Amino acid sequence: MKFHTAWMLPLAILISACSTPRERCEASASEELLRVESLISQLELDIGRGYRVEQELRPGFELRFCHDVNNSLRWCNHHVTRVSDKEVAIDPLAEQRKLDGLNARRDVLVQEYGAALARCTAEFPAED
Numbered sequence: 001m002k003f004h005t006a007w008m009l010p011l012a013i014l015i016s017a018c019s020t021p022r023e024r025c026e027a028s029a030s031e032e033l034l035r036v037e038s039l040i041s042q043l044e045l046d047i048g049r050g051y052r053v054e055q056e057l058r059p060g061f062e063l064r065f066c067h068d069v070n071n072s073l074r075w076c077n078h079h080v081t082r083v084s085d086k087e088v089a090i091d092p093l094a095e096q097r098k099l100d101g102l103n104a105r106r107d108v109l110v111q112e113y114g115a116a117l118a119r120c121t122a123e124f125p126a127e128d
Contacts, residue, residue: 022120025123026120033106036105037106039102044099053086063077
């Protein structure tokens with residue numbers, strides 16, 4: 001999972017607290033389909049490029065000013081973690097097999113999504 005998407009789940013939970021039961025039902029029904037479609041688009045991008053971009057955490061230190069017990073300034077080492085992108089070679093045939101499997105899974109999920117939406121509509125009719 002990419003680091004910039006880690007904040008999305010708590011945000012989705014917070015937003016879902018403000019939604020109607022029907023909206024929560026529909027969002028739940030589409031969750032897996034959206035995840036698979038995201039993976040498909042990432043794989044297509046990787047196959048087109050010929051490599052994958054992975055994020056790598058690199059620990060390090062920075063010099064900063066800090067206060068000591070006498071409240072005077074001094075230099076201190078401060079622990080930092082940097083994120084950098086790293087290109088990683090891929091096996092295009094293996095990635096294509098993954099993509100084919102995800103496309104087949106998406107086809108099944110699209111059918112299940114239609115049935116789930118119908119269930120949501122039946123369970124939570126529109127309130128006009």
